[in-house]
Amino acid sequence: MKKLFKNRIILVTLFISALAALYHLSSANSPPVETNHLTIIESVDHFNDILANSQDKLIVVDLYADWCAPCRILTPLLNEIASEMQDQALFLKIDTEKHPEIMMALQADVLPMVYFVKNQQVVHALAGLHSREVYVDAIEKYSAESTEPAAHGTIRDGIRKVDANKQGDFIDIVVHRGDSIRVSFGERDYKRSLSLPALDRHFEADPGEELLLSMTIRDKSDLDLKLVEHVDGKSKVTNGNISVYDYKGQGGIQYQDISVQQALEIVNQPRTVVLDVRTNREFSHGHIENSVHIPLNELERRIEELSEYREKDLLVYCRSGNRSAVASRILLQNGFSSIFHLESGIRGWLNEGNNLAKD
Incomplete structure (x- = not known):
């Protein structure tokens, strides 16, 4: 049995080695991929300079590696899209083997990874390989002209x-x-x-x-x-x-500051998810019924807990409207595109005679 197991290991190892050899052979014989419509990033400073001078133009950032097979499929696709949509966006190509610090800064953990950046902020991201239509739709959505000045930092x-x-x-x-x-x-x-x-x-x-x-x-x-x-x-x-x-949103994003009366109209709709970003103590004292609770200072690292609600309308609130305004922008930067912000917060909710729930 041990001998048979050992032989199987040898066969699997030989098979993997053969696949690797075939991959390198096919890569060597493959014609070079055209990237004439993509800007190849040479350094971190090069990347930062482009972002700093992009103003209101959409930047499409493609993170790739030579060993990544889906990346090699995506590169010519993005180059073709760039040739047709260069007036709407600037397309960057970043080798993560040469510039791992950029990959770390963007917190990317898979390849290929495409970020859509506007006014030096990530407004959307696509992990893995998608159809041409997905990339084109995202570019059209997030490249729409915005008159809002870019916030710093x-x-x-x-x-x-x-x-x-x-x-x-x-x-x-x-x-x-x-x-x-x-x-x-x-x-x-x-x-x-x-x-x-x-x-x-x-x-x-x-x-x-x-x-x-x-x-x-x-x-x-x-x-x-x-x-x-x-x-x-x-x-x-x-x-x-x-x-x-005031933050107004960008491209096809729906962001709206709403009153208590407007919140009452949507709070019980099937598409609405209510998000409370106050502290644990504040939440325990009372909250809008059926609220999901994630404190603002935990929202970025717990954002995946909300992934099932990306296609929903998010009604976001805090005590007075300040923390929830920041939370709304974090959500928009992470791909949530329909945000309703309760401008007066829970104080306004109570001032108009509405009740709170307690767990």
Whole structure:
């Protein structure tokens, strides 16, 4: 029995080796795949520069590897689509063997993986190999013109993190209402202070410390700011502005701020899933009936728990509408395309005489 088992192992090993040899032989004899309509990314800086200068144009990012058979099928398909849709999107091709750090940054765990990026934010993703129509439909959907300015930075664990370390003579920061922001001005070997006169807020950093601006943007009103750097006995003043916008969605995405009355009209519809993003303690004190509960600071890492609801209408709420606004953007960035945001939150729900459920 042992000898028979050993012989089987040898046969399987030989079979796999033969398949590998055939693969390499076929690859060597295959004609080169045309990529003339795809931009080959040469470095991380090259990738970041394209994203930073893309403005409102859709970027289609194809992550691939030479050993990945579906990737070799997808490349000519995307090249053909790019030749026909180059006015609607820019197509990038990234070798994950050469640039694994980009794959890690995008949190990709399968190949091929295609990300759709707009205003430096992922708005959609397709894992694996799909039909031509799927890619074309996604490009048409997410390349639709948007007048909304791009918010700066990225959202991680419910916080929008912005690097203002390289700002010039005027500091310009764009965020959305409801954002909890953490703006870094880097470290310096001299003392600095930052002030927001309209809010009477002040932030300071001693030599060698990082200057951070941390706050929640609760109102849709621009904020003037002033950075003072104390260098060699002199004070250098740099003025700036935090521009605040309501999030309106992009492309074919449906995103809507709704009132309590509008929420009552859809809350019991079969297509509606209610999502509470408050803390565990807040949720235990009472919630809208049949709510799914995931706290905002856990939403990104638990997003797959909501995967079955991607084709549903999500009604998202928190206490006052700020955290749920951030949660809505996280959902949109992860492929959910129909979001209804309860603008006044659970406070508005209660103020209009509605009841809460308790588990």
